[in-house]
Amino acid sequence: DIQMTQSPSSLSASVGDRVTITCRASQKIGTYLNWYQQKPGKAPKLLIYVTSSLQSGVPSRFSGSGSGTDFTLTINSLQPEDFATYYCQQSYSTPYTFGQGTKVEIK
Amino acid sequence: QVQLQESGPGLVKPSETLSLTCTVSSGSISDYYWNWIRQPPGKGLEWIGYVFYSGDTDYNPSLKSRVTMSVDTSKGHFSLKLSSVTAADTAVYYCVRAYSSVGWFDPWGQGTLVTVSS
Numbered sequence: 001d002i003q004m005t006q007s008p009s010s011l012s013a014s015v016g017d018r019v020t021i022t023c024r025a026s027q028k029i030g031t032y033l034n035w036y037q038q039k040p041g042k043a044p045k046l047l048i049y050v051t052s053s054l055q056s057g058v059p060s061r062f063s064g065s066g067s068g069t070d071f072t073l074t075i076n077s078l079q080p081e082d083f084a085t086y087y088c089q090q091s092y093s094t095p096y097t098f099g100q101g102t103k104v105e106i107k
Numbered sequence: 108q109v110q111l112q113e114s115g116p117g118l119v120k121p122s123e124t125l126s127l128t129c130t131v132s133s134g135s136i137s138d139y140y141w142n143w144i145r146q147p148p149g150k151g152l153e154w155i156g157y158v159f160y161s162g163d164t165d166y167n168p169s170l171k172s173r174v175t176m177s178v179d180t181s182k183g184h185f186s187l188k189l190s191s192v193t194a195a196d197t198a199v200y201y202c203v204r205a206y207s208s209v210g211w212f213d214p215w216g217q218g219t220l221v222t223v224s225s
Contacts, residue, residue, distance in 0.1 A: 001168075034211040043201055043218050044152065049211035087152060091209050095167040096154040 002026050002090050006099035012107040019075040021102045023088035026069075032092035033071045035064055038101075039084045047086075048073065078104070109134030111202050111216035119196075119223050125189040129202030129216060132183070136160055140205040141178060141185040142212060145198040153198075157205065158185050165208075192223045 003026035013019050023033065031051040036044035046055045048064040051071060061076040075082055083106055088099040115127035129141065143155040156166035158176040166174045170189070178185040189196060199218040205211065 032209055036212070043215035044212075045215070046211055046213040049213075055213065089152075089212070091205075091211060094154075094165050094208075095169070098152040098154070100151050 001095055002029060002093065002097050004088055004090055004097050004099040006086075006088055006102050008102060009100065010103040010105060012105050013078050014107045015078055015080055017078045017107075019078055019082075019104060021073045021086055021088075021104075023066075023071045023073070023099050024069055025071075025090055025092075028068045029090045029092035031067050032090055033064075033066065034089045034091060035062075035073045036087045036089065037082075037084045038087065044087060075104075080106075109204065109214060111204065111214060113200060113202050113216045113219040115219060115221070117220060117222060119192055119221060120225050121193055121223055122191055125187070125192050125196060125200075125221055125223075127187045127200055127202075127219065127221070128184050129186070130184045131204075136178065136180050136183050136185070140208060140210065141176075142203045142205055143176065143187045144201045144203055144212070144215075145196075146201070146218075147195075147198045155187065155189075155200075157208075194223050197221065197223045 005024045035048040038044040052064045063074045085101045085103045110132045112130045119125045137160045140157045142157040158164045158178045173190045175188040201218045202216040203212040
């Protein structure tokens, strides 16, 4: 199985901050890396697919980059509605696997 | 806009079989991969497997011996069966669409909590 490791596991930030979350795969996965946002009691929501493509309806302050084994999700100018848990996921091969999640909390 | 809705018992006894159905509405079940993903309370996400609209399946090896997935294109739904459940199978179960076998997961059903307890 491909292991996905996110860092940090949690972070505290203020509205307006720029936030960066990293995701590392245990082997090369090309650009088959997706990002999801999950709020308490809700299903995850797709934010970014194949590393850097923004899902329709997702604000442009979200962006993704990377390739191979190292990937980044960036949130520019954090908004109150962005406080949530973020997961990366590889779709390079089955079993598809997720990172452990990064919880973004209000400072 | 396609919508997915899980249904099934919220409580299953240990050693019994968990059975869930996902109904696909406002969209075709053809040409997509239909996945089940679960999330134990307070924990992360685990991919269980998928069933292609043709009936082909791929399961997580960690659960493969206990999982069966099927699809009924005429009724617009797909199903999950997980046998010999234990408390470790207590989780929110999501049904999710993927565009391809290397695709992303979207959309997701709202999820259904299944508790394994006597």
